Amino acid sequence: xxxxxxxxxxxxxxxxxxxxxxxxxxxxxxxxxxxxxxxxxxxxxxxxxxxxxxxxxxxxxxxxxxxxxxxxxxxxxxxxxxxxxxxxxxxxxxxxxxxxxxxxxxxxxxxxxxxxxxxxxxxxxxxxxxxxxxxxxxxxxxxxxxxxxxxxxxxxxxxxxxxxxxxxxxxxxxxxxxxxxxxxxxxxxxxxxxxxxxxxxxxxxxxxxxxxxxxxxxxxxxxxxxxxxxxxxxxxxxxxxxxxxxxxxxxxxxxxxxxxxxxxxxxxxxxxxxxxxxxxxxxxxxxxxxxxxxxxxxxxxxxxxxxxxxxxxxxxxxxxxxxxxxxxxxxxxxxxxxxxx
Numbered sequence: 001x002x003x004x005x006x007x008x009x010x011x012x013x014x015x016x017x018x019x020x021x022x023x024x025x026x027x028x029x030x031x032x033x034x035x036x037x038x039x040x041x042x043x044x045x046x047x048x049x050x051x052x053x054x055x056x057x058x059x060x061x062x063x064x065x066x067x068x069x070x071x072x073x074x075x076x077x078x079x080x081x082x083x084x085x086x087x088x089x090x091x092x093x094x095x096x097x098x099x100x101x102x103x104x105x106x107x108x109x110x111x112x113x114x115x116x117x118x119x120x121x122x123x124x125x126x127x128x129x130x131x132x133x134x135x136x137x138x139x140x141x142x143x144x145x146x147x148x149x150x151x152x153x154x155x156x157x158x159x160x161x162x163x164x165x166x167x168x169x170x171x172x173x174x175x176x177x178x179x180x181x182x183x184x185x186x187x188x189x190x191x192x193x194x195x196x197x198x199x200x201x202x203x204x205x206x207x208x209x210x211x212x213x214x215x216x217x218x219x220x221x222x223x224x225x226x227x228x229x230x231x232x233x234x235x236x237x238x239x240x241x242x243x244x245x246x247x248x249x250x251x252x253x254x255x256x257x258x259x260x261x262x263x264x265x266x267x268x269x270x271x272x273x274x275x276x277x278x279x280x281x282x283x284x285x286x287x288x289x290x291x292x293x294x295x296x297x298x299x300x301x302x303x304x305x306x307x308x309x310x311x312x313x314x315x316x317x318x319x320x321x322x323x324x325x326x327x328x329x330x331x332x333x334x335x336x337x338x339x340x341x
Contacts, residue, residue: 001290002300005039007244007267008133008170008195010106012039014286015301016257019248020045020110020135021271023279027098033274034103036282039267041107042135043099046092048113051122089122093129100130108133108172111163114140116155120162123171133170135198136163140176149180156185157192164193172196172246177229186237196244197237198269199230221272226250231263238264238309252276254288264306 003014018024018033020042033041092109100107109131113119123134138156156173163171171193177200179185186197207218227250234245244267247260251270260268273281298304 014039015267017267017269019269019271030099032279036279037286038282045110045112048119050088051119096129106132110135112137123163124166127167127169135172137174170195174198174201176201190241190243194243198246222249224250224252235263235309238306258292261304262308264309
């Protein structure tokens with residue numbers, strides 16, 4: 001059975017990708033993921049805040065002694081010298097170097113930020129360390145209600161351009177579903193040079209504990225029912241953008257992987273299922289996909305990908321509206337008699 005696929009111009013042995021998570025924070029864990037059978041691995045994210053905080057710390061140390069005699073610089077730890085990268089970056093780069101040389105699948109670095117600025121230059125260091133590609137996770141929640149939507153969109157495009165200018169390896173953008181016109185945003189990023197679009201980022205919203213009367217951060221693993229939104233947009237964007245399409249969210253079973261491929265995804269990413277069941281679950285998903293192809297008498301992913309995508313000559317607005325109306329009608333037919341005695 002041929003499960004090979006291409007993502008971001010990279011050859012993968014299968015379409016299952018381990019997305020960024022605590023499962024990729026160490027060399028042992030990365031090696032375990034590679035051994036589990038995934039087609040590629042996205043490392044845990046390097047955060048803009050972490051980089052900036054350590055740079056400010058190092059700058060303060062240097063400025064406090066900048067008027068001392070020259071040999072004083074030799075007393076500073078290497079991380080406090082102006083030309084050195086922060087320790088968090090060095091740890092990340094060392095992991096890329098060691099992992100990339102120790103696995104036989106592409107290693108994708110993850111860079112997470114929300115503002116334009118110097119943090120994006122670390123993409124070049126990731127490339128030099130051996131990353132096969134970069135996943136750009138622009139996690140920007142405009143809390144100020146006066147923030148114009150176009151400003152949010154423009155920031156995404158500018159951050160992408162900054163990163164693309166500094167590297168020659170492929171760059172994917174992990175998108176939020178919260179744009180007023182997601183399709184136009186996808187087209188803008190595609191035109192700006194995105195090699196891939198990852199649908200969707202899951203915002204980890206805080207919640208209120210009414211008993212303790214405090215606001216708490218929340219981390220909840222995804223469930224299959226959450227896959228409908230990204231799957232719908234992948235079906236719409238398939239054939240409309242040059243960029244590769246990666247699906248993420250709600251991947252629990254092999255059927256979830258197959259459904260994303262039918263919608264038009266080039267690869268299917270998972271983290272929650274691997275955290276929930278262990279990295280060995282990747283082999284279960286890959287084998288399940290192969291078994292599904294056999295049952296459907298299909299021999300390659302080319303026969304599957306985009307088979308249920310929105311046809312190219314379709315009025316997508318009318319198509320989605322018709323689906324919405326049909327869903328409501330089915331809901332009425334199913335639930336209208338409930339509660340009636």
